[in-house]
Amino acid sequence: DAKTTQPPSMDCAEGRAANLPCNHSTISGNEYVYWYRQIHSQGPQYIIHGLKNNETNEMASLIITEDRKSSTLILPHATLRDTAVYYCIVYQRGSARQLTFGSGTQLTVLP
Amino acid sequence: EPEVTQTPSHQVTQMGQEVILRCVPISNHLYFYWYRQILGQKVEFLVSFYNNEISEKSEIFDDQFSVERPDGSNFTLKIRSTKLEDSAMYFCASRQRGSYNEQFFGPGTRLTVL
Numbered sequence: 694d695a696k697t698t699q700p701p702s703m704d705c706a707e708g709r710a711a712n713l714p715c716n717h718s719t720i721s722g723n724e725y726v727y728w729y730r731q732i733h734s735q736g737p738q739y740i741i742h743g744l745k746n747n748e749t750n751e752m753a754s755l756i757i758t759e760d761r762k763s764s765t766l767i768l769p770h771a772t773l774r775d776t777a778v779y780y781c782i783v784y785q786r787g788s789a790r791q792l793t794f795g796s797g798t799q800l801t802v803l804p
Numbered sequence: 805e806p807e808v809t810q811t812p813s814h815q816v817t818q819m820g821q822e823v824i825l826r827c828v829p830i831s832n833h834l835y836f837y838w839y840r841q842i843l844g845q846k847v848e849f850l851v852s853f854y855n856n857e858i859s860e861k862s863e864i865f866d867d868q869f870s871v872e873r874p875d876g877s878n879f880t881l882k883i884r885s886t887k888l889e890d891s892a893m894y895f896c897a898s899r900q901r902g903s904y905n906e907q908f909f910g911p912g913t914r915l916t917v918l
Contacts, residue, residue, distance in 0.1 A: 736808070736895045736909030737847060780847075789835045789859060789899070791849035792907060 697781045702799040705775075711768040713798050715781030718762040726757060726764045727784050729792070730777040737780065737794070740766065771802045806830045808910035810896050816916045817886055825881045825913045827896030836879045837897040837907060838871065840864070847895070853879065886917045 698716040705711040717726060728740040741748055741755045743764070748755045754767040768775055778797040784790075809828045817823050829836050838850040851871055852859040858871065870882045879898075883890055893914050897907040 731847070734841070734893055734912070736897070736911050737907075738909065739906040742906075789852065789854060791837060791839075791852055791860060791862075792847075793849065794839075794847040796846060 699798045704801050705771045707802050707804050711771040713766040713779050716763045717783045720761050720783050724783045724785050727782045728766045729780045732777040773802050776802045808908050810910035810913050814914045820885050823883050825894050827879045829898030833898035834901045835899045838881045839895045840892040842892045888917050891917045
C-alpha cells in the first residue's frame with residue numbers, strides 16, 4: 694500500500710470547516726483513499742473513501758486532486774466531538790487485507 | 805445500527821497468565837481482524853481471519869497468540885503467556901464480503917499486564 698503523509702496536528706474553531714490534508718504521491722491506479730478517525734483511544738471509525746472523484750457523505754467531504762497525489766478531508770462544520778486523530782489510508786478496494794495506520798493528524802476543535 | 809462488541813472492556817492480568825479477549829463481529833460479516841495499540845503509539849495489525857483460518861498475520865502475532873471462531877458469533881484472541889509489553893488496547897474489526905472495504909471496529913479491550 695502507498696505511503697501517506699499527514700501533518701501531526703491541526704486546530705480548528707468550532708463551527709468552522711476543518712480541512713485535513715494528506716499526501717499520497719505513490720498511489721497506484723487501483724488504490725483508493727480512505728479516511729478513518731479515532732476519538733480518544735476508542736476504536737477507529739470509518740469516515741469516507743474515494744478513488745478520483747470528490748465524495749460527500751453525512752460526515753464529511755473528500756477532495757482528491759486530479760493527479761491523485763493528494764487529498765483533503767473536509768468536515769464542514771466542526772464540533773467539539775470531532776476532536777480526534779484522523780488517518781488517511783491508501784488501500785486497494787476489494788482487498789481483504791489489513792489497514793495500515795500511520796500517525797495521523799490530531800485535530801483539536803476549539804470552542 | 806449493528807456494531808462490533810468486545811469484552812471485557814478492561815482486563816488486568818499477571819505476567820505469564822493466559823488471557824482471552826472476546827469479540828462479537830457484525831452478524832453478516834465474514835472477515836475478522838485483530839489490531840492493537842500500545843499507549844501513545846500507532847494502531848498495529850495483528851491478524852486477519854476468513855473462512856475459519858488465518859489469512860494474514862504480522863510479526864507481532866507469534867506463537868503466544870492464537871485466534872479462534874468457536875461458534876457462529878464469537879471471535880477470540882488468546883495470549884498464552886502474557887508479557888509486560890502485551891499491555892495495550894486490543895481492537896477487533898470486521899467487514900462484509902464484497903467490494904465494500906469499510907472495516908468496523910469494536911470499542912477495544914484495554915489489557916494491563918502486571
